[in-house]
Amino acid sequence: MEISDPRDYYIEEASELLSEIEARIVDLEKSPEDYELLNTVFRALHTIKGSGSMFGYDEIASFTHEVETVFDYLRDGKLLINKKIIDSTLMACDHISVLLKNPQNADKELQEKLVASFRELMSKVQEYAPHTAEPTPPLAEKTQEEPRKTYRIEFKPGREIFLRGIKILPLLNELSDLGEALIIANSDELPNLEDLNPEHCYTTWTAILTTSSGINAIKDVFIFVEDYSRIKIDVIDEGDVLGTEDDYKKIGEILSERGYMNVEEINKIISKKKLFGEMAVEQGIVTPDKVESALAEQKYVREMRKRRNEVQTGSTIRVKNEKLDYLVDLVGELVTLQARLSGYANKDGEAELLNISETLEGLTSELRETTMSIRMVPLTETFRSFFRLVRDLSHELGKNVELVTYGAETELDKNVIDMLKDPLVHIIRNSVDHGIEHSKDRAALGKPEKGTITQGAAYSGANVLIEISDDGRVLDPEKIRKKGEEKGLIKSGSEIGEHELFNLIFEPGFSTSEKATGISGRGVGMDVVRKNIERLRGTVEVASEKNRGTTITIRLPLTLSIIDGLLLEVGDGKYIVNLSDVVECFELTGDLLGISDNNSIANIRGEAVPFINLRTLFSQQDASEGNMQLVVVNTEDQKTGIAVDRVLGQTQIVIKPLSIAFRNVEEVSGSTILGDGSIALILDVNKITQKAREEKTSRIAK
Amino acid sequence: MLEIEQKKDNGKIVLKLKGEASIENAEKIHKSFLQFINNNETLLLDLDEVEKVDISFLQILAALCKTLNEKKGEILFLTSLPKPLEEALIISGYFRYKHCIFDHGKSCWINEMIRSTEGG
Amino acid sequence: MGKKALIVDDSASMRQMINFTLDEEGWEVAEASNGKEGLDQLHLTHPQLVITDIHMPEMNGIEFIKNVRTASEFKFTPIIVLTTESEKSMQEKGKEAGATAWIVKPFTPEKLKEVVKKVCG
Numbered sequence: 001m002e003i004s005d006p007r008d009y010y011i012e013e014a015s016e017l018l019s020e021i022e023a024r025i026v027d028l029e030k031s032p033e034d035y036e037l038l039n040t041v042f043r044a045l046h047t048i049k050g051s052g053s054m055f056g057y058d059e060i061a062s063f064t065h066e067v068e069t070v071f072d073y074l075r076d077g078k079l080l081i082n083k084k085i086i087d088s089t090l091m092a093c094d095h096i097s098v099l100l101k102n103p104q105n106a107d108k109e110l111q112e113k114l115v116a117s118f119r120e121l122m123s124k125v126q127e128y129a130p131h132t133a134e135p136t137p138p139l140a141e142k143t144q145e146e147p148r149k150t151y152r153i154e155f156k157p158g159r160e161i162f163l164r165g166i167k168i169l170p171l172l173n174e175l176s177d178l179g180e181a182l183i184i185a186n187s188d189e190l191p192n193l194e195d196l197n198p199e200h201c202y203t204t205w206t207a208i209l210t211t212s213s214g215i216n217a218i219k220d221v222f223i224f225v226e227d228y229s230r231i232k233i234d235v236i237d238e239g240d241v242l243g244t245e246d247d248y249k250k251i252g253e254i255l256s257e258r259g260y261m262n263v264e265e266i267n268k269i270i271s272k273k274k275l276f277g278e279m280a281v282e283q284g285i286v287t288p289d290k291v292e293s294a295l296a297e298q299k300y301v302r303e304m305r306k307r308r309n310e311v312q313t314g315s316t317i318r319v320k321n322e323k324l325d326y327l328v329d330l331v332g333e334l335v336t337l338q339a340r341l342s343g344y345a346n347k348d349g350e351a352e353l354l355n356i357s358e359t360l361e362g363l364t365s366e367l368r369e370t371t372m373s374i375r376m377v378p379l380t381e382t383f384r385s386f387f388r389l390v391r392d393l394s395h396e397l398g399k400n401v402e403l404v405t406y407g408a409e410t411e412l413d414k415n416v417i418d419m420l421k422d423p424l425v426h427i428i429r430n431s432v433d434h435g436i437e438h439s440k441d442r443a444a445l446g447k448p449e450k451g452t453i454t455q456g457a458a459y460s461g462a463n464v465l466i467e468i469s470d471d472g473r474v475l476d477p478e479k480i481r482k483k484g485e486e487k488g489l490i491k492s493g494s495e496i497g498e499h500e501l502f503n504l505i506f507e508p509g510f511s512t513s514e515k516a517t518g519i520s521g522r523g524v525g526m527d528v529v530r531k532n533i534e535r536l537r538g539t540v541e542v543a544s545e546k547n548r549g550t551t552i553t554i555r556l557p558l559t560l561s562i563i564d565g566l567l568l569e570v571g572d573g574k575y576i577v578n579l580s581d582v583v584e585c586f587e588l589t590g591d592l593l594g595i596s597d598n599n600s601i602a603n604i605r606g607e608a609v610p611f612i613n614l615r616t617l618f619s620q621q622d623a624s625e626g627n628m629q630l631v632v633v634n635t636e637d638q639k640t641g642i643a644v645d646r647v648l649g650q651t652q653i654v655i656k657p658l659s660i661a662f663r664n665v666e667e668v669s670g671s672t673i674l675g676d677g678s679i680a681l682i683l684d685v686n687k688i689t690q691k692a693r694e695e696k697t698s699r700i701a702k
Numbered sequence: 703m704l705e706i707e708q709k710k711d712n713g714k715i716v717l718k719l720k721g722e723a724s725i726e727n728a729e730k731i732h733k734s735f736l737q738f739i740n741n742n743e744t745l746l747l748d749l750d751e752v753e754k755v756d757i758s759f760l761q762i763l764a765a766l767c768k769t770l771n772e773k774k775g776e777i778l779f780l781t782s783l784p785k786p787l788e789e790a791l792i793i794s795g796y797f798r799y800k801h802c803i804f805d806h807g808k809s810c811w812i813n814e815m816i817r818s819t820e821g822g
Numbered sequence: 823m824g825k826k827a828l829i830v831d832d833s834a835s836m837r838q839m840i841n842f843t844l845d846e847e848g849w850e851v852a853e854a855s856n857g858k859e860g861l862d863q864l865h866l867t868h869p870q871l872v873i874t875d876i877h878m879p880e881m882n883g884i885e886f887i888k889n890v891r892t893a894s895e896f897k898f899t900p901i902i903v904l905t906t907e908s909e910k911s912m913q914e915k916g917k918e919a920g921a922t923a924w925i926v927k928p929f930t931p932e933k934l935k936e937v938v939k940k941v942c943g
Contacts, residue, residue, distance in 0.1 A: 040879060046877045049906070053906075166922055169757060171940070172795070207795075
């Protein structure tokens with residue numbers, strides 16, 4: 001369907017209506033009491049006004065309102081038509097026409113004069129109250145964010161509510177969407193099947209809702225049913241009050257608060273010293289449904305309070321970020337100094353000095369870990385904030401999207417989390433915007449109408465993996481290839497795997513258009529995402545598969561600055577791998593190389609492990625001859641070997657950014673200064689693994 | 703649109719509902735259920751092809767459940783819990799604590815359904 | 823089976839705007855410019871949602887709503903009535919006639935979607 005600007009449509013329509021009004025007015029002169037004629041003019045004016053306000057012609061809307069009011073009264077016989085009205089109306093029509101087509105030429109004075117004359121006419125009508133320019137309601141009513149509170153909402157729809165076209169399930173759904181909700185149906189009043197009027201509503205509901213949307217948002221849910229229902233909303237827990245107790249009201253209190261029981265009845269039961277709810281039912285005071293509903297409320301609030309108190313209590317103090325950062329810096333310096341001492345002590349060989357050095361090493365290591373753990377924060381808050389984001393975005397786009405979370409308890413350095421937020425927002429935005437399809441399109445594809453976005457986190461060795469996946473549109477390799485070729489990112493016709501192809505979306509210049517749609521939309525701003533993640537020494541990848549959807553995986557180091565490393569030597573170069581990635585070390589003997597004719601695959605207990613020779617990788621000419629050592633690392637269940645001259649041992653290191661000279665070496669992620677003042681390069685185990693796999697496959701292919 | 707098929711299986715009556723089990727068809731559903739609430743009757747229900755469920759249908763089912771329970775009758779379902787019904791039960795709060803709203807023990811078909819879905 | 827909606831309004835630009843908005847949401851839309859045509863369309867298209875203006879020639883919105891509600895097929899069909907800020911009384915009249923919900927003009931496509939979602943799910 002070709003949709004032209006609705007404003008053009010409106011101008012055309014209003015012009016037609018204006019000429020209709022003119023024609024009718026002339027007829028009215030002849031038969032002034034013709035109701036149908038008056039009504040036609042009224043309707044035409046009403047439409048000009050109503051549609052005018054819709055399409056942004058506010059001036060026309062407010063001016064036409066004055067004329068419309070006159071015809072409303074004429075129609076009701078409260079005013080009689082006369083020559084003056086006819087003349088003014090015709091002039092008003094001309095004026096509207098000008099406002100419509102050349103608003104800049106509109107005669108303001110004339111407009112005021114006309115308004116004055118219409119108002120004067122009206123002033124003769126008794127009940128007329130001048131239309132004081134009411135503030136037009138703001139078009140988009142934003143719901144105010146309020147402190148989180150828990151409400152009890154009791155909703156008793158009228159028996160005949162279905163006969164008004166009202167559907168209850170969407171309403172309850174809307175209520176649930178406002179926050180965390182517990183909805184309990186009460187069917188006490190439901191009769192036997194014989195007596196049931198299937199078109200009546202017998203069910204009533206109690207909802208316990210924790211939300212920061214405020215009471216008006218809750219009332220808004222019921223706006224179309226409030227006239228035919230009984231609705232009672234109470235705050236049962238003020239989320240901002242720091243309660244030290246997890247406990248909540250007794251069942252009797254809840255039942256009486258809801259008006260199911262009175263004090264006398266309560267006391268009677270308490271005296272029996274039995275389970276309150278059970279007794280209340282036994283004695284026929286309340287129904288089991290009502291007790292169950294009260295129990296549900298009690299359980300819900302208790303659990304919520306418990307959760308909240310776990311967060312708030314546990315005796316914590318707040319510390320300024322800067323102080324923590326400074327502490328980490330100091331620990332870093334201490335670690336470097338300790339490494340120097342340890343180097344010196346080893347060389348010197350004096351027993352007491354060695355002893356002191358070792359003790360200091362242990363303490364430093366503990367101090368380091370404790371310091372780092374102070375800065376570790378779970379992803380909970382970050383993930384939680386995305387529920388709002390997804391809700392608002394999907395609302396705005398008219399999509400039906402559910403956000404699922406796992407592993408929110410995974411912890412990361414606070415600074416990492418802060419810097420991660422923007423890239424994550426961007427990725428989730430892309431998923432809602434370009435990934436998830438509209439419900440009808442999904443239905444046509446045989447997918448569930450509700451799209452699902454999953455955000456999750458998990459530990460993986462020294463890394464944290466964060467995954468954002470969605471079950472929406474998948475990436476189209478052909479389109480990406482075409483685009484990549486267009487942008488000169490790959491050679492046309494070059495053989496390139498799907499994985500590599502998809503990851504082109506992170507290349508700068510892959511998608512620059514702000515208004516990208518469809519497939520390219522996924523790529524918008526992804527280069528910035530990658531840049532931000534790399535700044536955190538992390539990596540980002542995308543995988544996309546039909547039936548499985550699209551997953552963006554971010555891999556981040558657990559900590560920003562200090563790690564336990566394994567120091568390696570090749571020629572006169574020193575390298576570090578993160579100790580937690582290392583599985584084992586071997587002497588690289590002929591036995592290990594048995595199955596390999598090209599020195600790239602080792603046979604470890606029957607398992608073929610590809611390896612990378614650092615001598616080759618860093619072109620160390622002066623490398624020593626003889627057997628090498630093989631360090632086996634494990635990333636995501638893939639073993640890879642790194643062949644080096646010597647393994648020097650374990651050491652704590654402070655990660656420093658790379659000097660410019662190494663920025664282009666993919667396999668290196670950072671550097672560090674060793675105790676003796678020399679520099680060691682930190683190897684990126686993931687990149688090395690990837691490289692080893694690629695070489696393996698390319699060899700096998702040959 | 704709603705179709706109700708009725709057939710006999712081993713002497714027992716099987717009712718199959720196909721389509722929209724919603725307020726527009728509430729009267730029709732109610733009528734067809736009313737025939738089977740005699741004493742000690744076992745009714746087999748097939749809801750596998752129900753596409754839409756609303757409160758009116760939940761009410762009818764609950765009333766049927768309640769009535770048959772009183773009359774020592776029984777409903778058995780032939781399929782696992784259909785998606786639209788499951789969703790409606792959850793949203794509406796009828797699926798409370800993973801129990802049937804009437805919580806009347808083993809003969810309840812909602813409880814049965816929950817068991818069957820949990821068992822895979 | 824697709825969702826069908828019927829829009830009854832004498833303003834073509836209003837109809838177009840609503841039609842376009844609902845179309846985006848996956849509705850199949852029928853249009854009528856007054857209550858009488860509306861009733862014809864109603865029995866022709868069997869919609870699951872009716873949106874109607876009030877002031878229209880031939881048959882106004884209030885009469886139209888009453889007619890829809892009394893047809894047994896449409897006893898439970900959601901009806902949204904369009905009113906203006908200056909006519910609070912029309913909201914009441916619409917409700918009396920059997921309307922399910924209302925939208926006050928001027929409104930944005932988003933507001934329309936919101937109300938439709940509220941009413942139809």
